[in-house]
Amino acid sequence: MVSPSLPKVFPLAKPLRTKRFWCNWDRLKSRRTVIGFTSFVSVMATVPQATSSVLRFDLFELDTRALELRKRGAKLRLQGQPLLVLAALLERSGELVTREELRAQIWPADTFVDFDHSLHNAIARLRETLGDSSEKPRYIETLPRRGYRFIAPVERVSAPEAQPQLQREPAGEQAERLTKTRPRPIYAYVVSGVLILAVVLGMLLAASHRTSAASSVHSIAVLPLENLSGDSSQDYFADAMTDELITDLAKVGALRVTSRTTVTLYKHTNKTLPEIARELGVDGIVEGSIVRSGQRVRITAQLIRAPADQHVWAETYERDLGDVLRLQSDVAQAITQQVRAQLTPELKEQFNRTKPVAPDAYDAYLKGRFYIYNQAADPVSLNQAKANFEEAIRKDPNFSPAYSGLAEAYIYLVLFGSRQITAADGFQAARNAVQRGLELDPNNGEAYDALGALNWHADFDWNAAERSFDKSLALAPSFSCAHEDRAMLMALMGKRDEALAELEKVKQIDPGPDSAGIESAVYLQLRDWEHLLESSRADLASDPNSPEAHLYIGIAFEGMAKLPEAIAEYQEAVELSNGAPDSVTYLAHAYAVIGNRAMAEKLLRNIEEKSKSGEVSPYLAATIYAGLGQKDKAMELIEKAYREKSLDVAWILKPDTRTDNLRSDPRFQSLLSRVGLSN
Numbered sequence: 161m162v163s164p165s166l167p168k169v170f171p172l173a174k175p176l177r178t179k180r181f182w183c184n185w186d187r188l189k190s191r192r193t194v195i196g197f198t199s200f201v202s203v204m205a206t207v208p209q210a211t212s213s214v215l216r217f218d219l220f221e222l223d224t225r226a227l228e229l230r231k232r233g234a235k236l237r238l239q240g241q242p243l244l245v246l247a248a249l250l251e252r253s254g255e256l257v258t259r260e261e262l263r264a265q266i267w268p269a270d271t272f273v274d275f276d277h278s279l280h281n282a283i284a285r286l287r288e289t290l291g292d293s294s295e296k297p298r299y300i301e302t303l304p305r306r307g308y309r310f311i312a313p314v315e316r317v318s319a320p321e322a323q324p325q326l327q328r329e330p331a332g333e334q335a336e337r338l339t340k341t342r343p344r345p346i347y348a349y350v351v352s353g354v355l356i357l358a359v360v361l362g363m364l365l366a367a368s369h370r371t372s373a374a375s376s377v378h379s380i381a382v383l384p385l386e387n388l389s390g391d392s393s394q395d396y397f398a399d400a401m402t403d404e405l406i407t408d409l410a411k412v413g414a415l416r417v418t419s420r421t422t423v424t425l426y427k428h429t430n431k432t433l434p435e436i437a438r439e440l441g442v443d444g445i446v447e448g449s450i451v452r453s454g455q456r457v458r459i460t461a462q463l464i465r466a467p468a469d470q471h472v473w474a475e476t477y478e479r480d481l482g483d484v485l486r487l488q489s490d491v492a493q494a495i496t497q498q499v500r501a502q503l504t505p506e507l508k509e510q511f512n513r514t515k516p517v518a519p520d521a522y523d524a525y526l527k528g529r530f531y532i533y534n535q536a537a538d539p540v541s542l543n544q545a546k547a548n549f550e551e552a553i554r555k556d557p558n559f560s561p562a563y564s565g566l567a568e569a570y571i572y573l574v575l576f577g578s579r580q581i582t583a584a585d586g587f588q589a590a591r592n593a594v595q596r597g598l599e600l601d602p603n604n605g606e607a608y609d610a611l612g613a614l615n616w617h618a619d620f621d622w623n624a625a626e627r628s629f630d631k632s633l634a635l636a637p638s639f640s641c642a643h644e645d646r647a648m649l650m651a652l653m654g655k656r657d658e659a660l661a662e663l664e665k666v667k668q669i670d671p672g673p674d675s676a677g678i679e680s681a682v683y684l685q686l687r688d689w690e691h692l693l694e695s696s697r698a699d700l701a702s703d704p705n706s707p708e709a710h711l712y713i714g715i716a717f718e719g720m721a722k723l724p725e726a727i728a729e730y731q732e733a734v735e736l737s738n739g740a741p742d743s744v745t746y747l748a749h750a751y752a753v754i755g756n757r758a759m760a761e762k763l764l765r766n767i768e769e770k771s772k773s774g775e776v777s778p779y780l781a782a783t784i785y786a787g788l789g790q791k792d793k794a795m796e797l798i799e800k801a802y803r804e805k806s807l808d809v810a811w812i813l814k815p816d817t818r819t820d821n822l823r824s825d826p827r828f829q830s831l832l833s834r835v836g837l838s839n
Contacts (some may be wrong), residue, residue, distance in 0.1 A: 172607055215250040216315040217299070220290065222250055226819045229289070237386075239277060241266055242285040249310040250301065258307035282477045285460055291390025293453045322652030334715050375467060377444035377472070379501040381418035381436065382406050384427040385459070386449040398450045399424075400526035401459070401488070403533060405446075408492035410638035411605070412512075414501040418442060419423075419640035420533065422672035444472070445646030446495060455481045455519050461491055473498040481519035489514045510603050512569065521556035524548045528565050539577045545569045563597030564607035566590075571613050572600070575807045579774030583805035587618040603636035609642045612649075617810045619836045622653050640669045644678050651685030652814060659686065677700065687815045688717035707737035714746060719817050725752055741770060745780040749818045758786060777801050779808035785819035794819070795827050802831060809835060 184837035215227040216401030220236075222229050222245050229238045238246075244266045249257055266700060283300065286292070292299045301309045382405055387398035402420065409417045418440050426436055435447050448461035475494055479487040489511040496503055503511070528548030535541035546569040552562035567590040574586035591614055597607040612628030615621045626649060632642040647662035663682050667675045676699035683692035693716035700709035730747035748763035750792050764784045770776045782797035798819075802809050813819070813838045822828045 163722070182513055213246075214317045216317055217250070217253075217312045221317075222246060224251075236289055239284070242282040242289070245279075245282045245308075246286055249308060250314055252312040253312070255308050256303060256309050260307075262307065265785075279522055281460075281476050282476070284478075285456065288388040288449050288451045288458065288460055291388060291451070293458075295453070334414070364755060375464070378414070379418075379442040380409060380415040380444045380446060380499070381423050381426075381440045381442045382409065383423055383436070383445060383447040385461075388449045388451050389453065394452055396530045397452055397523075397526060398527050400485075401457075403529060404488050404526075405491060406771050407606075407636070407639075408488050408511075409495065410636045410640075411507055412492075412496050412501050412503065413637045415496065415499065415638065416442070416668060417638035419638075419670040419672075421640070422670050422675075425449075425672055432469070433464050433466045434469050441668065442466065444499060452481075457484055457487060459487060459491060461495070463495055481522060482516045484522055485514040485517055506603075517559050518556035519561050521552040521554075521562065524552040524555060525559065525562050525565060526568070528552065528562075532568055534567065539573070539580060542569055542577055543562050543575050543580070546573065558600055560597045560601035560604050561606065563593045563600065563609055564604055567593035567597065567607065567610040567614075571610060571617070574805070575617065583618070587614060587805065590614055591618070592778055601634055604634045605639055605642070608632035608635065609639065609645060612642070612835065616645075616649060618805060621742040622649065622809060625649055626653075627749075638669055640666065643669060647678060648685060651682045652811075654686075656686055677738055678710060680709075684712065684715060685815050687719065687817075689716045692716040692719070707733045707740065707743060710736060711743050711746065714750075715817070718746075718750060723750055723754055727754070733735075741767060741776045741780055745783055746818070748784045749787040752784060752789075757788065760788060764788075777804070777806040777808050779813075781808050783816065786819050786822055789821075791822060791825060794822060795825065796829065798822075813837070 213223060215222045215224060220229060220231050222243075223828050225242055227247070229236045229243060229246065241822075245262060248262060248265055259279065261711050266414065283302075287294065287300060290299050294302055297311065299310060299312045303309060303313045305636060313471070318637065331599065382402060385398045385402045385405075387395050389397075390402035402423070406417060406420050422440065429436070429438075433447075437443070437445060443465065445464045445466045446461055447464070448459060450460075451458045456478065457480075458476065460474070460476045463472045464470065465472050473494070475491075477487050477490055493503070493508075493511050497603040525548070528545040531541045531545035531548065546566065549562050549566035549569055552559060553566065556562070570581070570586045570590035570593065574583050574590075577586075590610065594607050594611045598611075599605050601607075608628050609632040612625045612632065615625035615628055619625075626646070629642050629646040632639060633646065636642070643662055643666045647659055647666055650656075650659035650662055659682050663679060666678050676695060679695040680699060682691055683689075683695055692712060696709050696712035696716060698715065700706060703709065710729045711733040714726040714733060717723070717726035717729060725749065729749045730743060730750060733743035734740070734747055744763055745767055748760045748767065750758075751763070752760035764781060767776065767784065771778050771781050778797040782794045782801065785791075785797065787795040798809075798813075814832070819828070
């Protein structure tokens with residue numbers, strides 16, 4: 161739950177570029193596999209070569225010479241064993257390719273591997289990439305205990321030039337040749353022994369290196385899971401499942417987990433994993449894909465030690481949608497085990513006791529979360545989120561996360577919903593939802609964060625809000641929203657050191673542009689105008705068209721008694737925001753202070769019309785009246801805002817420079833006392 165000075169909208173991530181997936185042949189090694197260079201060459205040599213270098217099927221084509229799979233001409237993220245399996249199946253399309261044949265071609269005898277596990281993962285990865293299904297296959301048919309058959313039509317295009325190929329010598333001919341050779345001298349046996357010892361030591365060192373790499377991972381970013389369902393309408397599902405995985409990992413106190421708002425910026429990027437890791441300040445990257453087919457969900461995830469671009473772990477999980485919470489828990493636990501993160505007994509028990517959820521309920525819940533995360537200040541989207549959470553509760557009345565989601569929807573509707581619901585009704589509905597959510601799951605950290613927002617905005621009970629945020633963070637130490645809320649609350653309460661310490665945690669977890677806005681909000685609460693100016697200028701440098709950054713810069717200038725500079729920034733904010741009421745109000749107040757009453761009163765009329773229709777809080781007009789010197793009218797409207805539980809009263813009343821000329825008024829002091837704040 162976020163309580164910003166301006167409505168914090170989580171924008172849909174801009175589609176950037178395609179992220180690199182596998183970068184070198186070292187990643188061809190599956191779990192528990194060690195492949196030497198000579199084995200790698202022999203594996204590549206066994207890929208069948210036909211009279212065509214390109215095999216085309218449906219929208220895909222495989223270049224067997226370059227070993228690249230493309231869809232509509234775009235290269236797909238598929239390499240290693242899955243690609244070799246595909247090549248083998250395509251070369252013999254329509255025929256059964258047995259498990260033994262695949263093993264001989266792709267997993268040679270000198271490769272140490274759990275073959276069944278590796279083949280299963282390779283086929284699963286292939287199906288994810290192709291958007292195929294084991295139940296209703298379009299491309300790869302499974303013949304139980306025998307092998308696989310590629311069943312779609314395959315077209316051969318473009319003839320290759322003749323090239324020398326590496327061949328394996330038949331075992332019989334090799335034996336015959338060896339019997340004809342002279343006896344090997346003693347040093348040959350010594351050399352052989354040394355080579356064998358080197359191979360064994362290499363295996364041990366590789367295993368030790370992977371263990372060391374895993375144990376050195378203390379911070380993680382989960383990149384957006386790729387939707388391989390072949391259905392773009394399921395993008396919300398992939399995004400929401402990414403969010404849920406981040407939520408589960410955020411509960412692990414030994415890990416620092418990057419927030420969802422930051423990792424969303426890396427959706428479809430082609431930056432290398434070391435580049436991403438450096439920008440986010442993390443040791444490990446989790447990336448993967450998700451396929452939803454009917455009521456089945458399959459996640460493939462892998463862990464990379466990012467600075468060295470080193471593959472640590474990969475696994476595939478598949479469950480019914482109703483058991484998706486167990487799936488998420490399994491993935492989260494596997495990752496924590498790989499990085500040697502210590503789970504508390506309470507968290508281990510929490511992970512292990514996940515309950516099934518009605519599939520339709522979970523689907524509705526994920527849709528609600530999508531709207532809350534991406535369009536939290538849009539009344540239409542908030543109502544849609546509310547409807548989704550209510551549907552989830554109807555489908556499964558015992559699903560705790562749906563109640564905490566519903567509570568957030570109600571709170572946002574009160575704060576940003578253009579008065580579609582009264583504060584009394586909305587906050588009470590939110591309180592009921594939080595209470596039920598915590599009854600069902602006392603470890604629901606998001607419910608405690610929503611409770612903290614209610615303590616803050618509905619009850620003006622700052623100490624209770626602090627306790628609720630603390631409880632939320634105890635349950636999920638990397639929960640970015642709770643850190644943001646707590647940082648701003650500490651600033652509002654005048655606890656500067658705690659606010660700045662919390663702000664540093666926010667910047668570690670959420671190093672993206674959102675943290676710059678939180679930093680500005682904290683300095684606004686502290687009335688630290690110099691740092692507010694500095695942080696807002698940094699925010700503006702990353703987004704020159706940000707109305708919020710211009711507004712914060714204007715506030716800093718006004719706090720420093722630089723009204724001409726403040727007015728220039730307010731004008732920019734008004735223009736860039738298409739006349740957002742907050743920006744208009746700051747500009748009108750500044751006009752009033754410098755004596756331009758005509759412009760101030762003109763803008764005041766616009767704000768009063770919006771206030772009468774319920775679009776904005778009475779507090780906004782009050783600040784303009786304060787600038788015009790009409791203190792009685794200003795106090796009348798501030799009292800009205802207090803009775804309506806306006807966001808402005810719980811958020812901006814204490815640090816607001818626009819009401820500085822009211823602070824000596826006993827009525828204003830009385831209001832601060834009732835709100836629980838001192839001047």
